[in-house]
Amino acid sequence: MINSFIHIILLLLLPPLLLGVINKTKALFAGRRGPPLLQLYYDLFKLARKDVVISQVTTWIFSAAPAITLVAIILAGLLVPMGPFQAPVVFAGDMILFAYLLGVGRFFTTAAALDTGSAFEGMGASREVTFACLSEPALFFALLVLARISGSLELTAMLHAPMTIGSQAPVASLVLVAVGVFILMLTESCRVPVDDPNTHLELTMIHEVMVLDHSGPLLGLILYGASLKLFVLCALLLHIVFPFSVGSALPDWLLFVAEMLFMASVIGVIESVMARLQMRHVPHLLIAATLFCGFGFVLLMRS
């Protein structure tokens, strides 16, 4: 019970910090001081107090989408366990719900973008959906591998499998899946090399261009939702990359938070040392992610 409580608290409060860590890491590489670690919290607080400007050509979808997307991601976050602890919501087949909650969020974000009728936002929506089509197979292959290893269809059991099985775990498969899921995480959370969260150039954007017309608290919800998505995917990946636990509650929670921050700095390093891919090469990367996870599955079936 107490662990579920901590889970929810961390899920709601920690995500903006990850972006702070990423930005600090990038600033370090660039020789700059960078924005404060807590910048996104300040931004969210600022946006919450602002007015909203809503285009006259939009419908209710435009205003509702940020909230629906955020709720979908929070629900998805309740299904993914953190560290060695149970997720607050567990049932057989929750992995399917997890994948489609991400899908619902994406659906409403793109619908809101199309709702504005702007050429830019339409372009962004088309890119987002194209890339999603290519990244979903990777996610399902990854989930398949975990389901097979654990023999379960509950996300908690599946994700804890590498830890519980220990040295018996099929390492080769897991390494491939980890790489695939890592690419997936960068894509889904719109990071370099797929998207550039810092750019102001509409023509090159994917995710940012879809939310150009949102302002004030609605924009705040979107930014908060995006950081949550990164957090949830990162928590999922940690089970494959660091399948360890200390065995007692408090150190395990601290270890989990430390691992999350470490992953954030890894993302920051990647963003610092490489340029963005050309847009037409992004599908190649996503197909590679699918192949990684797919081969992981094939290896597992062969052994």
Place this chain on the structure above:
Amino acid sequence: MNNKMRVTSNLSAVERRQIPRHDMETFRRIVAEALSAGQRVVSFFGCKTGDAGTTELLMVLADDANSTVGLLSTVVNGSRFESMTPACPQLHLFEREIFEQFSLRPEGHPWLKPVRYPHGDMPAGTGDFYRVEGEAVHEVAVGPVHAGIIEPGHFRFQCHGEEVFHLEIALGYQYRGIEEALGNGANPRGVHLAETIAGDTSIGHSMAYCQTLEALAGREAPVKAQVIRAILLELERLANHTGDLGALSGDIAFLPTASFNGRIRGDFLNMTALLCGNRFGRGAVRPGGVGCDLEYARAKSLQKALAQGMADVRNAVELLFDTPSVLARFEHTGTVPASVASAFGAVGPAARASGVAQDIRTDHPSGFFRFAQIPMMTCDTGDVYARAYVRWLEIQQSVRFIEEVACDLPDGILRTELGPLRPDHVAVSMVEGWRGQLTHVAITDAEGRICRRKVTDPSFHNWSLLAYALRNQQISDFPLCNKSFNLSYCGHDL
């Protein structure tokens, strides 16, 4: 050749009556012959004549191989003349400009519309745009208000999915009427205005402006002033090329070089400020000489700062060109073949990146560049990579040049009195600014006052190249291609 055109050299004034005036038919033939023999159009513009209903069209051609400049003219009676653009594409924008300034219609021009909309009857960016029909084709309009803090310009893309079929660029939002505002030569504010023709090319434009006055007066700036001008011009190139490489890096989300070059650009600007007190070189170049001295102590500190700046920029730029993901992004993006670049009359690093060997400092040297050469740097792939790499090569050459020159400054005065301008003369002044060849032409009347000026910024030659570079490219690569040319809006709009 002499009866065809008045052949002269960069920075010299010729008597107006010595410029051969042909009938339109001969004029067209001579221009077509000259262009097919490898000459380039430097400027082509109209002037009022004494008679109502006629307009004189003056053409300035550059022969890079022989370091000469040719002038010839024709007179148009009535309100139309036959367009030369179908045969000589590099004239397309010049003819549109004549159309809008003198209401002369170039018959047969393939895409005739105003360039700058100076008359106020039509706002900039209006009129017809080229359209591609079809259900799967969609149109994306960008600007004139952009997301970044940049100048206004309107870009109309005809796209099929992510692929660009056609890009049309509509400018003119920055029109200020600066050619007229520069004044008749006696205007003391003229040089200040010349510095603002394109704010990032203050030194280039003020140099070209002052050199037309000096040519018309028949004087030359003192040697020491010429050296200081050359140093200033190269410092301007250093600052802008460094900034451009950083901006290119920022566009592809490669942070280290973007951040470092942003700072190092400031260091180069500070070196300009060390010389003249202003980071953008305002007040540095003055008619008849320069407005700032460079004594031994400051030359020493300039050299020290330059060595440090070069070390920094080398670190940052080598990192850029050593990173595979950067090269993957730069190579084969926005390719302009040499044939297209020369047909459009491209100038500057953009032309040299396509393998068109052309540099005013080498081909038509003036001032101190007659005594100290800077090797011309070219690439041949014509893509974003080439445009970036040419900049890096030029940075290295400019640093070497300043290092050599600044330690060995001649003595002497900094400025000469110009005296009156010679009447009925035409002066052509070409300067290789950091963006490429910029041209000022000035014509004096019978009283020795400048009655017509034509300023041609390198951007005027190169904007259509950007539109070409986007053909069959990804629309998401537009910002990168745009940055690789980094053209001026106000330099074009004047």
